[in-house]
Amino acid sequence: MHHEFHSPVLAQEVVTYLHAVPDGVYVDGTLGGGGHTEQILMTAAKSRVIGFDQDVQALSVAKERLRQYGDRVTFIHDNFSNMKARLAQRNIKSVDGILLDLGVSSHQLNESTRGFSFQHDGRLDMRMNQQEKLDAVRVVNTYEPGRLTEIFRVYGEEKNAARIARRIGDERKKGPIETTRALAAIVESVTGKHFLQKSLARIFQAIRIEVNDELGRLDDGLRAGLDCLSAGGRFVVISYHSLEDRIVKTFFVEEAKTSIRAEHKLLPDIPRQARVKILTKKPVSPGEHEITNNPRARSAKLRAIEKVAA
Numbered sequence: 001m002h003h004e005f006h007s008p009v010l011a012q013e014v015v016t017y018l019h020a021v022p023d024g025v026y027v028d029g030t031l032g033g034g035g036h037t038e039q040i041l042m043t044a045a046k047s048r049v050i051g052f053d054q055d056v057q058a059l060s061v062a063k064e065r066l067r068q069y070g071d072r073v074t075f076i077h078d079n080f081s082n083m084k085a086r087l088a089q090r091n092i093k094s095v096d097g098i099l100l101d102l103g104v105s106s107h108q109l110n111e112s113t114r115g116f117s118f119q120h121d122g123r124l125d126m127r128m129n130q131q132e133k134l135d136a137v138r139v140v141n142t143y144e145p146g147r148l149t150e151i152f153r154v155y156g157e158e159k160n161a162a163r164i165a166r167r168i169g170d171e172r173k174k175g176p177i178e179t180t181r182a183l184a185a186i187v188e189s190v191t192g193k194h195f196l197q198k199s200l201a202r203i204f205q206a207i208r209i210e211v212n213d214e215l216g217r218l219d220d221g222l223r224a225g226l227d228c229l230s231a232g233g234r235f236v237v238i239s240y241h242s243l244e245d246r247i248v249k250t251f252f253v254e255e256a257k258t259s260i261r262a263e264h265k266l267l268p269d270i271p272r273q274a275r276v277k278i279l280t281k282k283p284v285s286p287g288e289h290e291i292t293n294n295p296r297a298r299s300a301k302l303r304a305i306e307k308v309a310a
Contacts, residue, residue: 283303
């Protein structure tokens, strides 16, 4: 089955900030359709990429796209938060660069059976990794309304969180809520047509983050990745919403600090060796041309660091 291959977000910027060099070994922690990996392999002769994806379908799309590169690519079916253990299994002590592109891949959104998108009717699933137990049906039908409120408010930044959660609680007493369309109808009954698209996007994002523990795994992945980088290695992360961007920014800023605050305000700060140097004072965003060609790139923000010391 042939797929139409999308051009990856911020392709040039990724290769530049990763500083992809011949013979380098890189980790693409979110292989997706394989677009960024292809850029790295094309740019840097004899480079190798270890590609992670927790989605089996994504891996098969990427394998098709990258077939000509042979053993320069290693495919690993796992979440990038486990990269440290996975690289160790393969006797890879350190890598020259790591990329995380935190967007949901277009094939997941367009595949109605996966339940990621409210544009297609399908079962409420939303698992990036189909081997996980927790899916969106379970979240929507078994979480207490109070916990749903919290998820919608924190992960979705949705102001009608409590009302939507209460309405879900009422509706599921009549029978389980199992499809994207059924959930969309409940959201609409609270928000009305006018604000519906934005609220749906926020509610679906919130449930997806919960189902896949995206923020917890991002935090784990950043820590694991920094440990796996060689000195002088680069770490590039593209995020698409403020929650992710805040986690990335905070982590990078903390690791770049050259002092730790003393316990008491009268004591001097304690100097420390910064582990990283920040390469992007402000996050890098796509230009108008790229956004026109790929509307999904609109909210992308790229941040990059260089590892200074082990």
